[in-house]
Amino acid sequence: GAVSARPALAQASGKVVDLTYVLDGDFPTFDGKPGILYKENVNIDKSGYQIWELTIFEHSGTHIDAPLHFSKDGTSVAELDPQSLICPLCIVDIKAKAADEPNAMVEPEDIEAFTSAHGAIPEGACVAMNSGWQSKMGQTDYRNDAEGNFAFPGFSKAATDLLIEMGAGSIGVDTLSLDPGNSADFGVHFSWLPSGRFGIENLANLDQLPATGATLFVGAPKHRNGTGGPARVMAMI
DSSP: OOOOOOOOOOOOOEEEEEEEOOOOOOSSSSSOOOEEEEEEEOOOOHHHHHHEEEEEEEEEESEOOOOGGOOOTOOOOGGGGGGGGGEEEEEEOOOOHHHHHHHHHHHTTHHHHHHHOOOOOOTTTTTEEEEEEGGGGSSSSGBBBBTTOOOOOOOOOHHHHHHHTTTTOOESSSSSSSSOOOSSSSSHHHHHHGTOOOOSSSOGGGGSOOOEEEEEEEOOOOOOOOOTOEEEEEEEE
């Protein structure tokens, strides 16, 4: 008689770590204004269901910086190559120097130390900075120093230039910006993004992941002409 085909077996999944903060009106933003506003559109007591009308600032919460953010004719967030949104994740730990210097940077020597310890960065990988800044979430020093100046770690342009040479596809930070807080020229934004690559800001839970071996999943928004936007970012190990 006929033999029934066996159902395809789903790939066994590993541990999934959510790298995304919950976004609300209190989440720190670069310009200090609420990144999301809620207005009731449909009331559940009156209608039996509920809907919020949202006003969202693109660069709020855990979010993507698309090339279009710093390039007039760059790729929008809707046009990002889906292949780039699932990739190997490499985490460069600079917690020790960030504890001493709030505006610490990932430098070329940090990248070189990483590759010496863990091997080459895979083509198309996301290289994320772990500065330990998550411990400051909910405090004023996540964004500012005691004098009110921006103060948080980021990448140096020299480091991201090296990552371009190495074939990295994206970068991520556990802070408000790809550039450090005291940056006067946004050198990383003005070079990395126009190169056709994207960045992710305000990553959470990087301490729960190994330096290498995780796969990153970026749930990028897909609104036309978007310069970026809040994203659900996860990793699987």
